[in-house]
Amino acid sequence: MADTPEQDLRAFKFERILNQDTGRKTLNLLGTINGLPAIITAEKTAFNTTSPENFVSSDEGLLSLNLLQKNDIYHWFMGTISQSATSNAAAKVNLIYPCTDVHIKKYSAQQLHMVVETPDIYEKYVTKYIKQKTEGGRLNWVYNILDHKEESEKIVYEDEDKEMGFILLPDLKWDLVTMTSLYLSVIVHRTDIRSIRDFTPSHIPFLAALRSKVLTAVSEKYSLPGDLLKIYVHYQPSYYHFHVHVVHISHDMGASATVGKAILLDEIIEVLKLMGKVPGSQVVGYKDLEMTYVLGEEHDLWKKIFEPLGKGEEPTI
Template sequence: MPVNASKRQSALNSADHLHSETSPITPAKRPHPNTSLVSEEDAIVRFRPQNMHLVSVLSCDASAKRIALHTRLNDSPDKDAIVIFEKSAFPREPHELIRDGVIYARPEAEHEKKANGEHIIESAEEKSKWTAKLLLSNDVYYRLYVTHGLDLVSGVDMTVIYPAEKHHFKKYLPSGCRLYEETPAIYRSIIVPFLSQKPRDLSWVENILSGEAETDRVIFSDGDPEQGFTLVLDYRWSGRQLNDLHCLGIIRRSDVTCLRDLRASHIPLLKRMLHESRTVLSDKYTLTSEAGQYKQRLDRDQILAFFHYPPTFYHLHMHFIHINCGENHSTRAGRAHVAEEVIRNLEIDSEYYSKRVITVVLHESGPMFEAVHGTAGSKTDVAD
């Protein structure tokens, strides 16, 4: 539904006297369920399919090979869970393809590795027996359906949100998108009050910054309260395929929430995040053999850094992905702002992002769209 015109105009007029540095007032933390961080073993047992029952299919993306399910655990049927399954991508590096049994090295190369004492995967226990069914044979074309033999590359990434609350579901429901011109006045009069009224859902961010969670996925961390940040693997990246690299640089300070809050005074922090993160990532993921040859290489100019606006969560963070990641919705127009361009804009005008009109893409089922357009809430059958 469209926003009531008179109310909206009144809100915009009353916002004109507000200072351009208006940023969301820190809202109270949302009531957080008493769920202590579980061990790897407990999580594997608790979230196996036998312990869940299906409520509904939230969405299914055939092109991305991803499905999102609304489930409930058998031992706590009053609490909702969201389970996302996504088929893993194939490795791209030759040594990874050979390692995972997708293809074999030349026989002479195998002998050389054995002579050098390198481990070769070859036993039945390590490699599954090859089983396939021929689907098509026509001229030079053959199509087979492989059922066994590629076990090391047939994994499925599983993400669980538990207990899931109503606002979690909106992200995974089918939704159209709309272009939206966000003026500074609309940001101050509609977006800031909306964000200030919503309880914060940043417990997971605080857990990372405090070292209480995902410590094995943190690549770099500086605890300085003004200039410090933590670089962590994004939850969507398994850490296996280099071209799928996706990391987040999360700043320590909590008073900068998004692009709108950035000023020229933040440039040193942004430049440091950019330089340190690219250096750390390049050093970590560039691998050489004993002979000095590259087994895997990640150069600084292969790492794309950007901000999202609007962001997924309002605590300033910078995204880092591989430039050769292929089609990626994270970098599409209307959402991604390249980090170097952000810095240059702030060098030209400290108030650049507080004064400009920003064109954004909003999902129709998202809370921000509701705030701007007054749409109805989701009808997902979520347990109360």
């Protein structure tokens, strides 16, 4: 009989820390499970505010306290809090098993670099990289969701149209409880869009309809108005099947939602509206734009394309 996910996680044999962020309270660990590489990512969860009146209770809230310092009206303590894996968990834990070298690089601490991707670099080199990343079953997990083979019980909303439709579901990074850390993903049904580089003005109706339907679905499901949501995409994305991130505006997503990584969906729509309006312009889509973004030095795009180009060498992609 195959091991359960919890049994797999418990069998994790630690090798080294890939990264930790004391500000955002996250930890990434590399190890093995049954001899295969695995990654565990952990993030401290938000405080449970369903019963704030019990916070100081020694039975249901602060179980123990250690006074560190006091000065006039100020007091500093360290404490332990009553916790439950179902109602008040201490951490959100993700397991990637078996993981690949790409996952290890992604979750490792690394120096970041700003790069400028010209239309020529995109056409000559990046398209080859994208092709490699969409072969060999790398997107099977995405198709499993779209085909309702996995995670169908989590679907918040679905438009089944193969051209205009999508699935909206909670992202694995959300604890499903804390509304101010709400994080949903939109995965489109169509397979002809790998990233924003594939967009032209002809896609405006598709993107505008997607945005409208997402806002309505989130409002109906979670009673959140649109002005409390950030809707954005990544470039470069973590996988090359078009998807959109929907996050509560109060949620600190760190580097995932910063300049050089995240691009608002509204901005993409407005840029597409402007394309073709300038007389004599050769810009017909996002593939014709110069794009600046952040890459970690462990990313293959940096190692195989931008680092060699910076040294005057031919990319190895």
